[in-house]
Structure formats: C-alpha cells, structure tokens
Amino acid sequence: MKSFRLSIISTIVRFASVFLIFEFILFDSNAQTAPHAGDLLRQMTIEEKIAQLSQLPGFPVPEYTQQVGTPIDEIIRKYGAGSVLWVSDPKEINRLQHIAVEESRLHIPILFGLDVVDGYHTIFPAPIAMASSWDPEMVEHAQAVAAREARAVGIAWTFAPMVDVARDARWGRMVEGAGEDPFLGAAMARAQVLGFQGRQPVDSEHVLACVKHFAGYGAADGGRDYDSSYIPEELMWNVYLPPFKAAADAGVATFMSAYMDLNDVPATGNPWLLHDVLREAWNYKGFVVSDANAVHSLITHGYARDGDDAAYKAFSVGLNMDMASGTYLKYLAGQVRQGRVSAQQIDEAVLPILEAKIRLGLFEHPYVDESRIDPVLNSAESQSLARTAVQCSVVLLRNEGKILPLDKNRIKSIAVIGPLGDADLDLLGLWGALNKPAPTVSILQGIKNKLGTGVRVEFAHGPNIRRDIPSVFEDYPMITVKEQPKQAPGGAKRALDEAVATARRSDVVVLALGEIALMSGEAASRSSLKLSGGQEELLEAVSATGKPVVLVLVNGRPLDVSWAADHVPAIVEAWYPGNQGGNGVADVLFGDANPAGHLPVSWPRTSGQVPLYYNHNRTQAPEDAPDFTSRYWDISSQPLYPFGFGLSYTTFSFENLKLSQSEAKIGSSLDVSVDVTNTGSRAGATVVQLYIHQRAGSASRPVRELKGFQRVHLEAGAKYAVQFRLGPKELQYWSPSAKKWVIEPEQFDVWVGEDSTAGLHGEFRLIQ
Numbered sequence: 182m183k184s185f186r187l188s189i190i191s192t193i194v195r196f197a198s199v200f201l202i203f204e205f206i207l208f209d210s211n212a213q214t215a216p217h218a219g220d221l222l223r224q225m226t227i228e229e230k231i232a233q234l235s236q237l238p239g240f241p242v243p244e245y246t247q248q249v250g251t252p253i254d255e256i257i258r259k260y261g262a263g264s265v266l267w268v269s270d271p272k273e274i275n276r277l278q279h280i281a282v283e284e285s286r287l288h289i290p291i292l293f294g295l296d297v298v299d300g301y302h303t304i305f306p307a308p309i310a311m312a313s314s315w316d317p318e319m320v321e322h323a324q325a326v327a328a329r330e331a332r333a334v335g336i337a338w339t340f341a342p343m344v345d346v347a348r349d350a351r352w353g354r355m356v357e358g359a360g361e362d363p364f365l366g367a368a369m370a371r372a373q374v375l376g377f378q379g380r381q382p383v384d385s386e387h388v389l390a391c392v393k394h395f396a397g398y399g400a401a402d403g404g405r406d407y408d409s410s411y412i413p414e415e416l417m418w419n420v421y422l423p424p425f426k427a428a429a430d431a432g433v434a435t436f437m438s439a440y441m442d443l444n445d446v447p448a449t450g451n452p453w454l455l456h457d458v459l460r461e462a463w464n465y466k467g468f469v470v471s472d473a474n475a476v477h478s479l480i481t482h483g484y485a486r487d488g489d490d491a492a493y494k495a496f497s498v499g500l501n502m503d504m505a506s507g508t509y510l511k512y513l514a515g516q517v518r519q520g521r522v523s524a525q526q527i528d529e530a531v532l533p534i535l536e537a538k539i540r541l542g543l544f545e546h547p548y549v550d551e552s553r554i555d556p557v558l559n560s561a562e563s564q565s566l567a568r569t570a571v572q573c574s575v576v577l578l579r580n581e582g583k584i585l586p587l588d589k590n591r592i593k594s595i596a597v598i599g600p601l602g603d604a605d606l607d608l609l610g611l612w613g614a615l616n617k618p619a620p621t622v623s624i625l626q627g628i629k630n631k632l633g634t635g636v637r638v639e640f641a642h643g644p645n646i647r648r649d650i651p652s653v654f655e656d657y658p659m660i661t662v663k664e665q666p667k668q669a670p671g672g673a674k675r676a677l678d679e680a681v682a683t684a685r686r687s688d689v690v691v692l693a694l695g696e697i698a699l700m701s702g703e704a705a706s707r708s709s710l711k712l713s714g715g716q717e718e719l720l721e722a723v724s725a726t727g728k729p730v731v732l733v734l735v736n737g738r739p740l741d742v743s744w745a746a747d748h749v750p751a752i753v754e755a756w757y758p759g760n761q762g763g764n765g766v767a768d769v770l771f772g773d774a775n776p777a778g779h780l781p782v783s784w785p786r787t788s789g790q791v792p793l794y795y796n797h798n799r800t801q802a803p804e805d806a807p808d809f810t811s812r813y814w815d816i817s818s819q820p821l822y823p824f825g826f827g828l829s830y831t832t833f834s835f836e837n838l839k840l841s842q843s844e845a846k847i848g849s850s851l852d853v854s855v856d857v858t859n860t861g862s863r864a865g866a867t868v869v870q871l872y873i874h875q876r877a878g879s880a881s882r883p884v885r886e887l888k889g890f891q892r893v894h895l896e897a898g899a900k901y902a903v904q905f906r907l908g909p910k911e912l913q914y915w916s917p918s919a920k921k922w923v924i925e926p927e928q929f930d931v932w933v934g935e936d937s938t939a940g941l942h943g944e945f946r947l948i949q
C-alpha cells in the first residue's frame with residue numbers, strides 16, 4: 182500500500198513540482214513517530230550505518246566524485262544519509278528528504294546542514310561585531326532569529342558558532358569569531374549555542390549548533406589560513422579551549438574538527454583533541470563532524486597514506502561524521518569486515534547522530550512547510566533586532582572635538598564617499614551573503630533614510646577595491662558577493678578627483694572604507710593591514726579638503742588606520758554590519774543611538790606588531806618600566822586602541838572599588854563591586870570590565886586577564902553599583918609545571934574600568 186502511494190507521489194514530484202505542497206501535507210500527515218535510536222540501530226546494515234556517518238555534498242565536490250562517484254540521490258535511496266551539506270532551497274530539501282523518508286529502507290530523515298553564522302535572511306552584524314556589543318543576551322536573541330529562519334526552510338543544523346580565539350589580524354577568519362579573549366569568547370559561545378538550540382530538547386523553531394573549529398585554527402602560522410598551528414598545551418587549556426568548553430557546557434549538539442595541523446597532528450585525526458580532551462576530559466556525548474573534505478585531506482597533510490588510512494585515522498580517534506569527502510563511505514565498511522574497526526565502534530558513532538535527529542523531531546516532521554517560510558523570514562521584529570544589533574556593536578574609536586553625533590538640523594549637505602559607501606552585499610560579509618539575505622540597506626541609503634529630502638546627500642565611489650589574488654569563492658555559484666570590477670586605466674584617478682570635488686561642495690564627509698566581503702573570512706588572510714587599493718590616498722586627499730571627515734570602517738579585522746588616528750576627527754568601526762547596516766550606522770552617526778561597542782581585539786598600529794594581544798605575560802623589561810618604553814625601536818609596542826576600548830557620546834566614571842575580603846580561602850569566592858556613574862549629559866551604555874593578575878606562582882601569568890564584564894545602560898547623571906564574583910573558575914589556570922589546573926595561594930591584582938588599561942585598582946590574597 183505504502184509503495185503504491187509512493188510511486189504515484191514520486192511521479193507527481195518528478196513531473197510537477199507545483200504539487201510539492203500537497204505532497205507535503207499528504208506525507209506529513211503520515212509522518213512516522215520517532216523510533217528509539219537503539220531499535221533503529223539493530224535494524225541497520227553496516228552500509229546504512231556508514232551512510233549516517235556521512236555528510237553528502239549538495240554541490241559538486243571533486244574528492245567526493247573521485248572516491249564515490251555515485252550521485253547523492255542514489256546513495257540516499259539505497260542507504261539513507263546522515264546529512265547533506267549546503268542545500269538550502271526548500272524545494273530541493275523536500276525532494277531529497279522524500280527520497281530518504283519514502284524510498285530508503287529505514288526511512289531515516291536527513292539532517293540538512295548549512296553555515297548560518299550571522300543569519301539566514303535577517304543578516305546580523307558579523308560575529309566579531311556581535312562580540313563588540315559585549316551583550317550575550319542580545320547575541321542569544323539574534324541567533325534565535327537565525328535558527329527560526331533556517332529551520333523554516335529546512336535547515337536543522339548550523340555550522341556555528343565559530344569560537345576560534347584569534348590574536349593575529351592577518352588571519353582572515355578573525356571576523357567569524359569573538360576576537361582574542363577566552364573569557365569573552367566563552368560568553369559569546371554560550372550565548373550563541375543557547376540562541377541556536379534554545380533550551381533542551383531542541384524544538385521546531387531551533388537548530389542544532391556546531392561549535393568550530395576544534396581547535397587552535399586561529400593560531401595559524403603567519404596568519405595564513407589553513408597553516409599549521411603550534412600551541413603549547415598550557416595555551417590550549419588557558420586560551421584556545423575555554424570557548425569550546427563553554428559551548429559544550431551549554432549543551433552544544435555537535436563539534437567540527439579544524440583543518441590545520443595542531444602541533445604536527447591534523448586536528449581531524451588528532452587523538453589528543455578528539456579523544457583525550459573532548460571525550461575523556463570533557464565527557465562530551467554529542468557528535469563530531471570534520472570540516473569539509475578534511476578527512477580526505479589527511480592524505481594531503483602527509484598524515485595518512487591513502488583514503489583507507491585517512492578514514493581509519495579520523496574514525497578511530499572519535500570523528501563521527503565525514504563532511505563531504507566520501508572517505509568513510511568508501512572505506513569504513515571494508516575496515517569493519519577486516520575487523521580493524523569493530524561493529525560496536527560504528528554503533529557508538531552512529532547513535533548520537535540518530536539521537537540528534539530524534540531530538541529535532543525530524544522523524545515526525547521531516548519536510549519543509551513552504552507556507553510557513555514567508556512569515557518567518559519577513560518579520561519586522563527580526564529586522565528591528567538586526568538594527569538594534571548594529572547600534573550595539575558599532576565601536577566609536579575616535580571623536581575629536583565631538584564632531585559626532587552629526588546634527589541633522591544644521592547640516593545642509595553630506596558627501597558619502599568610498600567604495601563601501603553604497604555597498605550592499607559587502608556589508609554582510611561572506612557567510613551573510615551566502616544565504617538568502619533580506620534587502621541590504623547601504624550606508625548611503627541609511628543616511629538618506631535618516632535625513633529625508635531637506636539635506637543634499639551626494640555619493641562618490643572613489644577607486645574600486647579588489648583583492649590582488651582573487652578569492653577561490655568567487656567561482657562558487659552560490660556565492661553572490663563578488664569583487665568590484667576592474668577600473669579602466671585612469672579610472673581610479675578620475676574617481677579620486679570626483680570624490681574630492683564632492684567633498685569640497687559638502688558640509689561634512691562620511692568616508693566608508695575597508696574591505697569588501699571577500700577580503701575577510703575563509704581563504705582571505707593578508708600580509709598587510711593597510712587600507713588597500715587607493716583607499717589611503719582617497720582618505721588623505723579627502724581630508725586635505727579641510728572638510729570634517731567621519732571615517733566609517735567596514736571590515737572583518739582591525740586595519741592599519743594610524744594616519745587616520747592622527748588626522749581624521751572621527752572613526753567609527755562598523756565591521757560587516759549586516760542587512761540593516763546602513764540604518765544602524767546612520768542611527769549612530771546622527772545620535773539616535775549612543776555607541777557602546779568595545780573592541781574584542783587589541784587594535785594593532787601595523788601588521789608588523791601581530792600577533793598582538795593584551796593578555797601577554799610580563800617580561801623582564803615591562804612596558805611600564807621607565808627606561809624601556811617599547812619592545813621595538815621604530816614604533817610603540819602598544820596597540821593603537823587597546824582590547825576592550827570604545828567611546829560613547831557620554832562619559833563614565835568608576836569609583837569605590839571594593840572587595841568583599843582582602844584574603845580568601847582557595848576554593849571560596851570573593852565579591853568585587855564598583856560604582857559606575859554616567860557623568861555626561863545624555864543616556865548611554867558602557868561595558869564595565871574586570872581584569873585580574875596573579876603576581877607569582879608555578880608559572881608566569883598574563884599581565885591582565887578579563888574575568889568579568891557587564892554592559893550597563895545609565896541615564897545621564899545616574900550611578901549604579903556593579904557586582905562581580907571571582908570564584909574558583911575565574912582564579913584557576915592550567916599550569917605547565919604542575920600539568921594540571923591549579924589555584925595558587927598568591928597575591929592578585931584587580932582592575933575595573935572601560936578597557937584593558939583600566940586604572941582603578943584593588944588587590945587580594947588567596948590562602949590555603
């Protein structure tokens with residue numbers, strides 16, 4: 182009976198996709214009830230199990246084709262599939278799901294996975310921008326919106342959050358994470374996991390999260406994407422692993438292994454990472470997927486002899502799912518037959534995948550209800566949250582002479598200048614532009630929306646910006662964002678002259694410079710942090726007109742803006758602000774929102790300073806020693822803007838730092854409080870940050886470490902007592918001498934303030 186109905190329906194599907202909605206209703210009303218994962222396992226053949234350990238590519242992947250060759254429809258029909266990568270068209274999702282649910286022997290639904298990193302349709306600011314808000318609650322709400330939108334189109338698994346600590350701005354993927362700090366990184370990791378997954382069990386409005394890239398990817402040699410990382414164990418525990426641990430503690434359903442070699446062993450086959458840390462130390466029960474093609478790449482790394490060896494080396498250390506390389510599909514069954522891999526190992530690897538599908542409700546509701554998509558994607562509330570997120574994440578870096586906020590009532594003409602001034606998709610960054618972004622408001626449009634018709638707003642593009650070496654992603658059909666076209670000879674000069682002329686006839690200039698989307702993200706590392714492609718020249722020429730200039734940066738990493746920091750009165754870091762970018766930036770420029778973003782990274786003066794991070798150790802010649810002001814002889818070794826820095830249109834004072842005890846027993850907690858006052862004349866928010874330093878111990882400890890923060894909104898003149906608690910979790914560290922976590926009976930410093938140079942100081946001692 183079932184197969185009869187099936188054949189009628191599949192005929193309809195093949196010949197008339199307009200019937201998909203009827204088909205959905207028919208099938209969904211006959212949806213299965215969720216089985217028990219153990220029962221399902223008992224019925225499965227070894228091939229069916231291995232198919233569950235495989236993520237099939239939803240687009241042509243040469244390695245998969247070489248190894249497996251069989252079209253994915255056929256694999257799904259014969260064996261089912263654990264997951265399919267990068268299919269986000271709901272019709273195609275339903276088509277493939279029908280094959281799995283109706284045509285495969287055990288009717289196990291597919292888990293569709295996609296990079297929903299900063300939104301699916303509503304595109305929020307890029308993760309580094311969201312981290313600049315220091316507002317985990319807002320971040321959680323944003324990722325809940327992203328989850329709802331993704332789930333509405335059939336994506337039940339996102340490859341996010343990306344929590345790689347990044348201390349080197351040359352590395353292109355700094356944009357995808359929360360910056361350089363493990364404490365802030367952990368808070369952002371937790372918030373994102375809760376946003377994506379909701380509270381357990383994951384309901385039909387949420388998706389499974391996948392924390393990535395486990396681990397150490399951010400320390401790629403020279404900041405070159407994919408290069409090896411060499412990270413001593415103490416730095417892994419103290420700096421690189423904490424955001425992953427926070428995600429695991431928040432219940433993240435899955436982990437993704439990283440691409441690179443960690444200390445000479447590729448992360449995807451690394452027993453220390455995948456077994457000792459993840460399964461033994463953390464007792465993690467979810468499943469681990471490789472990065473795309475990373476199982477097969479174990480051969481390229483020179484770690485595996487061939488595909489058979491690669492499958493073995495990844496699987497035997499606990500990597501459950503092979504993303505898109507087909508290596509498990511081709512080799513694992515043979516290894517079971519030869520007895521190299523046991524049936525029990527396979528079952529243990531498959532079980533969490535089946536359980537995840539059950540938890541998601543995929544057995545009961547495998548299909549996309551297309552009638553639900555539009556209302557979910559086109560929600561005014563989501564757009565409004567995206568705009569708030571921009572307001573919260575913009576960082577005001579400089580505001581000499583209080584040139585900002587601009588006065589709508591006094592300005593008669595504005596020049597918006599620069600290759601990012603009227604950009605739309607480029608405001609989204611690479612991942613945002615990959616999905617199905619809502620219409621993007623450019624900075625030019627945002628300013629026009631704000632001002633109405635009474636003010637003349639003119640635009641001049643200036644020179645186009647392009648990568649010197651094109652992005653590999655430009656050739657991907659699904660990547661809609663592209664390079665700016667090449668300019669004809671002389672075109673850049675003409676564009677520069679036109680920009681200068683436009684500036685001359687305006688009251689004020691908003692200059693939007695930085696990086697197009699393809700200049701940050703995966704495979705987008707760079708050796709220099711300079712404003713590229715004639716932008717520095719444009720900046721200097723426009724500044725030379727004498728008009729007041731507001732530099733708005735659109736970018737994924739700190740850039741070398743040393744000249745601007747001395748010559749341009751206002752600098753606003755907008756990052757990739759998402760599809761409400763223009764509106765949110767205009768809100769800040771005209772004072773409808775008071776900026777309170779703070780940097781999640783130390784901002785270098787030049788790429789020669791990187792890696793640069795505030796939580797370095799104290800050296801024998803500290804920077805505050807009178808005779809030793811820099812580690813370099815040509816420039817200061819201090820950042821241009823310190824970690825945690827950000828200005829506001831108001832000012833705050835910090836007083837009355839109190840510690841509950843001057844001595845505390847190891848294992849107990851102490852409380853720190855401080856009074857924060859808004860000393861300016863308008864309401865605003867600041868980020869109150871608490872840093873500690875352990876003065877001596879079994880290892881040298883960083884000069885400062887962030888151990889608490891709160892974003893606080895205060896009316897003008899208002900005062901608020903902020904409370905922090907320092908407990909064992911904040912006071913412990915992994916000691917390279919003891920080779921374990923320790924809390925030591927030592928003297929500690931405490932500072933509280935608005936950035937990592939905070940001066941308000943206290944101290945306490947830990948005793949046995």
Ligand code: NOJ
Pocket residue numbers: 296340393472473703
């Ligand atoms: C490669 C990237 O490194 C990873 O972050 C992403 O999730 C996968 N491709 C899948 O798109």
